[in-house]
Amino acid sequence: MKYLKYILVLLVLTSCSSEDSNSLINDPNLLSTYLEDKTIETGAVIACSANSSTNSEVVETYFYPEGNASNFKLYTTSSSDVDPNTFSNYRLVTISDVPFFNGYLRKFERLSTTEEWLIVTYELDGEIKLSNPIRTKNLTQPSVFSNAIVINQEEALMPVFNWEANSGMNNAIFFQVLSTIDDELISGTYTYETHFQYYKTSNVVLNITDGIPPDLTLGQDYKFTIMDVSEDNWVNEVFISQFTIE
Known part of the structure; x- marks a missing residue:
């Protein structure tokens, strides 16, 4: 009789363990x-x-x-x-x-x-x-925000953007967005280099721009945003600068 009790307890524990395991495996939120x-x-x-x-x-x-x-x-x-x-x-x-x-x-x-x-x-x-x-590195390496972008407008309506990465070896790629002041995206590009010229894609490694972007307008204000992205997809630094086409 004592052995029968042990067997029953063992069966119950095994059943519970199996149910818990199945519940975890079939968890719809996983x-x-x-x-x-x-x-x-x-x-x-x-x-x-x-x-x-x-x-x-x-x-x-x-x-x-x-x-x-x-x-x-x-x-x-x-x-x-x-x-x-x-x-x-x-x-x-x-x-x-x-x-x-x-x-x-x-x-x-x-x-x-x-x-x-x-x-x-x-x-x-x-x-x-x-x-x-x-x-995510929100505690050990919070994203840094800066406006340190150098904008060269010697070539009409085709500004050149330059910046310096402070992330060193953490950097993998740069994502650039040129937009209106109201955040309407005009172009979205990725480069390995710390410069980009609108709209020359010779150093662009990935382009998510929809079609051919429009010509920029003289006297119009725009915004340029850069994300310095690490190999594990955390943004080390965000650069944002507003400028006027001259």
Whole structure:
């Protein structure tokens, strides 16, 4: 009789352990569950994160919604001390995205008192597209904001923008946006070099501009924004400068 009790207890414990394991595996909020039996493409979403310029406790995650992309989602790990390439480490964040640069880009904004890994996903053409993992550094390496851009307008209506990266070896690429004062995007480009000329693409390694951008207007005010992005997709520094076409 005593042995029968032991067996029953063992069966109950095994059953509970199995149920807990199945519950975890089938948790609908896990990224691994969302991707199960789906066609996916990793590294397909252009995304990065930075501290907010107005609130150091807010992390903003920017992404480019290609074509007719839909169902934008943000997933996060519980800490930065996990494998960023294991999808079961990521859990859905219940948050809505908002337009950025008048909707040409979009972003998630959330309070964060920890550092973690993030992945942005969306659906496009029957596939789930994923960003590369983003390592937030909002506590150990907050994003720096600066207006230190040198603008040379010797060539009419085609200003040359130069800046210096303070991030050293942390830098991977620079993302530039030329926009109106009202943040309507005119051109969006990526370079490895710390200079860009509107609109010459000889040193552009990725171009997200929609078609051929318009000629700039003499006497018109514009804004130039640069994001210095690290290899793990954290924005080390943001440069923003307003200027007038001369």
